[in-house]
Amino acid sequence: MPGMGTSMAGTGAMFEFDFMRHAFWAASIVAIVAGCSGYFLVLRSQAFAGHALAHVGFTGATGAVLIGIAPLWGFLVVTACGGVGMALLGERLEGRDVAIGIVLAVSLGLGLLFLHFFTSYAVQATALLFGNLLGVDAATLRTLAVLAAVSLAGLALISRPLLFASLQPELAEAKGVSLRLVSVLFLLIVAVAIAESAQIVGVLLVFALLIAPAAAAQRLTSRVGSGVLLAVVIGLLISWGGLALAYYSDWPSSFWITALGGAAYLASGLVRRAG
Amino acid sequence: MSAVEFSGVTLAVGGRRLLHEVDLAVRDAEFVGVLGPNGAGKTTLMRAILGLVTPVSGKIRVLGRPAVRGNPAIGYLPQVRSHIAPGRLSGWDLIASTVDGHRFGVPIPSAAARRDIAAALDRVGAGALARRPFAELSGGERQRLLLAQALLGEPRLLLLDEPLISLDPTHQQSVVQLVRELQRELRIAVLFSAHELNPLLGALDRVLYLGNGHAALGTVDEIITGPSLSRLYGSEIEVVRVNGRVFVMSGSHEVERDEHRHAGHGHQHGGHGRHV
Numbered sequence: 002m003p004g005m006g007t008s009m010a011g012t013g014a015m016f017e018f019d020f021m022r023h024a025f026w027a028a029s030i031v032a033i034v035a036g037c038s039g040y041f042l043v044l045r046s047q048a049f050a051g052h053a054l055a056h057v058g059f060t061g062a063t064g065a066v067l068i069g070i071a072p073l074w075g076f077l078v079v080t081a082c083g084g085v086g087m088a089l090l091g092e093r094l095e096g097r098d099v100a101i102g103i104v105l106a107v108s109l110g111l112g113l114l115f116l117h118f119f120t121s122y123a124v125q126a127t128a129l130l131f132g133n134l135l136g137v138d139a140a141t142l143r144t145l146a147v148l149a150a151v152s153l154a155g156l157a158l159i160s161r162p163l164l165f166a167s168l169q170p171e172l173a174e175a176k177g178v179s180l181r182l183v184s185v186l187f188l189l190i191v192a193v194a195i196a197e198s199a200q201i202v203g204v205l206l207v208f209a210l211l212i213a214p215a216a217a218a219q220r221l222t223s224r225v226g227s228g229v230l231l232a233v234v235i236g237l238l239i240s241w242g243g244l245a246l247a248y249y250s251d252w253p254s255s256f257w258i259t260a261l262g263g264a265a266y267l268a269s270g271l272v273r274r275a276g
Numbered sequence: 277m278s279a280v281e282f283s284g285v286t287l288a289v290g291g292r293r294l295l296h297e298v299d300l301a302v303r304d305a306e307f308v309g310v311l312g313p314n315g316a317g318k319t320t321l322m323r324a325i326l327g328l329v330t331p332v333s334g335k336i337r338v339l340g341r342p343a344v345r346g347n348p349a350i351g352y353l354p355q356v357r358s359h360i361a362p363g364r365l366s367g368w369d370l371i372a373s374t375v376d377g378h379r380f381g382v383p384i385p386s387a388a389a390r391r392d393i394a395a396a397l398d399r400v401g402a403g404a405l406a407r408r409p410f411a412e413l414s415g416g417e418r419q420r421l422l423l424a425q426a427l428l429g430e431p432r433l434l435l436l437d438e439p440l441i442s443l444d445p446t447h448q449q450s451v452v453q454l455v456r457e458l459q460r461e462l463r464i465a466v467l468f469s470a471h472e473l474n475p476l477l478g479a480l481d482r483v484l485y486l487g488n489g490h491a492a493l494g495t496v497d498e499i500i501t502g503p504s505l506s507r508l509y510g511s512e513i514e515v516v517r518v519n520g521r522v523f524v525m526s527g528s529h530e531v532e533r534d535e536h537r538h539a540g541h542g543h544q545h546g547g548h549g550r551h552v
Contacts, residue, residue, distance in 0.1 A: 044362060158380050165377025168370055171354035175326045177346025177378045223366040223409050225373070225383065273364075 015248045020135050024244055024254070027137040027145055031197045031210060032236035034149045037156055038194040039215035040232045041187065045167045048212045049101075050087055050188070055195050055207040056105040057083040062129050062199075063115035072129060073144065077196040084188030091184060132203035132255040134244065145197055152193035159186050164225065201240070202255045210236060213262035217269035235265050277340045279304050279433050279465030280325055282491075285334035287320055294320050296489035297334065302467065304339075304432075307459050308493070309476040310469035312486035313509065313531070318469040319355065321486065322435045325467075326352060339432055346378060351431035353422050355438045356415075367406040367413065368393070371425045396424040400454060416447030423454065427462075434459070434466045440475055448475045455479070473500065474521050500524070 015021045042051050058080035065075020087094060094101065116126050128136065137145075156163075166173040166183045174180055198207040218231035243258030250257075280302040287295040294317030302308050310318050323329040325338055327345035336343040338350065375389045385393065397403045402420045405413060410421070419439050426434055436455065440448045452468075456479040459466045470476055473483070473496070483500065484493045487508030492499050499505075500522055505513040509526065516523040524531045 046362065157382050161373075161379060161381045161383040162377055164373045164383045168365075168373050169354070172352055172374060173377055175323075175328060175345070175350075175352050175354075176374070219363040219365075221364075223364040223369070225365070225369045228365075 015245070019139075020137070021244075021248065023137045023139065023142050024134045025241065026142055028134060028201055028240035028244055028258075029237060030142075030145050030149045031194075031201045032214070032240045033233050034152055034194045035198050035207075035210040036214050036218075036233035036236040037153060037229055038187075038191050039211040039236075040218065040229045041156075041160075041163055041167060042191060043212060043215040043219055044164075045187075048208070048216070050084075051191060051195060051211050052208055053101055053105055054080045054083050054087070054188075054192060055199055055204045057108045058192075058196060058199060059112040059129060059204045060108045060115070062204075063112040063119070063125070066119055066125055067115045072125075073141070073196060073200060076199060077148075077193065080192035080195055081189055084192040085185055088181065088184040088188045091181065128203070129199070130203050130205050131253065132199070132201050132206065134201050134254045134258075135247075137200065141200070145200065148193050148197060152190045152197075155186065155190045159183060159190075163187055202258050206255055206259050209259035209262035210240070213266045214239065217265045220269040220273045239265055277304060278302060278337070279306070279339060280467070281335075281337040283335050283337075285324070285336055286332040287317060287324055287329060288332050289317075289320050289329065293332075293489060295486065295491060298491045300484065300491055300493045302465055302484070302493070305459070305463040305465055306481040307456060307466045307468065307479060308482050308484050309473065309480040310467050310484045310486070311471075311473055316486040316488075316508075318486060319437055321491075322352070322437055322467065322469070325433075325435060326350060348429050349432045351426035351429070351434045353419075353426045353434070353436045353439055356418070356441060363411065364409040365411070367402070367408060367410045367418075367421045368397075370410050371397075371406065371421065371428070374425055375428065392428055393424075396427045397421075399427060399458065400424045414447070415443045416450060419443070419447075419451050420454065423451075423458070427458065430462075432464050434464060434468075436466065436468045438469050438471070440470050440472075445475070452476055452479050473524070477520070477522065496522070 016025070039051070042048055058076040061079025062072035062076040064079070065072050112129075119125060162173070162178045162183050165176070166178050166180050170180055194211060195207055198210045202209055214235035215232040217235055218228045222228045222231055239258055239261035242261050243254050246252070246257040247254035278301040280300075282298050282300045285295060285298045286293065310321065312318055320329055324331060324336055325343055327343045327347065338347060371393055372385050372389070373383060375385050375393070394403065397406050400420050400423050402417070402424055405417050405421060410418065413421070423439075426436070434455075439451055439455075443451065452475055455466060455468060467484070468476065468480070477496065480496070482494060483496055484491060485499050485505065485508055488510045490508055492504055492508060500515055502513055502515050505515065505524060509531070511526060513531065514525045516525055
């Protein structure tokens with residue numbers, strides 16, 4: 002949680018603390034996963050799907066807390082199911098923003114109910130909704146690393162048909178790509194990226210890590226390879242910067258990361274206009 | 277060997293029958309213009325050749341083999357959508373994404389693939405265009421690049437679905453000429469669908485006219501006649517020839533122009549809309 006006391010900030014050696022080292026590693030791992038999958042989310046104009054899945058995940062996380070499982074696993078399972086469902090419904094979801102919005106509201110409401118039954122209600126709620134970067138322990142860090150490796154490997158495996166299907170779906174279909182299979186696999190990978198991002202910045206703010214770096218990168222480069230790379234670099238910079246600023250200011254790290262994410266997006270627009 | 281052969285083919289989409297027991301054969305290395313009113317089944321015909329639509333009955337053979345999805349011998353240019361290639365993505369990257377796009381793996385083109393892309397771009401004179409963001413190119417420039425893309429993998433048959441849509445007459449002519457040159461040089465068969473016959477007149481070998489569940493394939497002089505088109509439209513059609521141009525009229529309305537305007541591309545021309 003934010004608020005580790007200003008006395009620590011005075012030391013100037015933030016890496017002396019385990020929780021800071023863990024936080025930096027966690028932020029780095031998540032920035033890489035979020036940057037890579039976020040690039041394709043933005044490319045496919047599915048940014049909002051990322052937001053929606055995070056909300057659905059909240060229900061899973063709180064439900065898991067209630068039955069005594071780590072929230073990350075509940076989050077992951079429910080987000081993955083949501084992603085598969087979304088991919089299978091596919092075009093039928095298009096233009097259904099009212100229905101989607103209601104599902105999101107119900108998810109958050111259900112999550113609230115689950116928290117109501119849980120005793121340390123406020124702490125859990127804040128951690129899930131707004132992230133808990135400074136609370137990452139060694140075990141969580143290992144879980145994040147393994148999940149990241151799996152999702153990055155998956156993304157690498159499907160990235161060629163994914164890129165083809167994202168850019169020219171009619172042609173990809175004609176050339177034998179299964180649009181539905183690619184969509185399902187991709188949203189499964191996105192589910193992992195969202196579960197990880199929510200650990201860092203929380204359910205409500207995953208946009209900052211997942212979408213902002215990728216969107217900024219796509220404004221700055223016309224190549225796919227450099228776009229993915231740039232999304233990762235921007236994600237790393239805003240995560241590290243946010244963490245350092247949180248350490249020295251004692252303001253919440255999630256605030257700084259989202260602020261820097263917004264600033265990066267804004268700056269990319271200005272750079273593009275100037276260029 | 278025929279490039280495309282339909283025998284007794286019936287095609288339906290969503291329960292609506294578009295073609296009924298059609299027989300036709302497109303020869304190897306011929307340029308065929310595919311015409312007909314909106315909804316006559318031009319796109320569905322191409323999708324059937326691609327193996328994306330299975331005929332209700334009858335057989336389709338492509339280059340001597342049954343139509344199957346993912347046939348590498350077919351180059352395909354789907355109808356243009358408004359937001360192909362978002363943001364600043366370059367034309368080169370767009371084209372490169374199609375190379376081996378059906379295989380799992382990381383989309384980094386091999387040296388051989390890069391050479392193929394460069395050769396295809398050279399063929400259509402779009403080497404320099406490809407470095408620019410695709411979204412910033414004009415309609416004619418985009419079609420040039422997408423033609424290069426369709427040529428990758430040395431196809432024997434090109435299916436071009438309405439490549440002239442939303443182009444001005446000058447660009448229409450340059451696209452038609454380019455396709456004609458490529459078709460002659462590479463000796464490949466081309467099916468080129470269009471709203472209007474006139475831009476294709478100098479280039480095509482034969483016309484495939486769809487309408488009313490029927491299909492008629494033949495030379496312009498054979499097909500574009502009052503009686504033949506009346507059958508395809510299911511109403512009285514008159515063909516008027518002026519200065520080497522052909523106008524298909526229904527009463528006082530010019531049918532193809534009206535079709536064009538219905539598609540929403542702003543060519544204002546006399547007469548009222550006619551839904552066929």
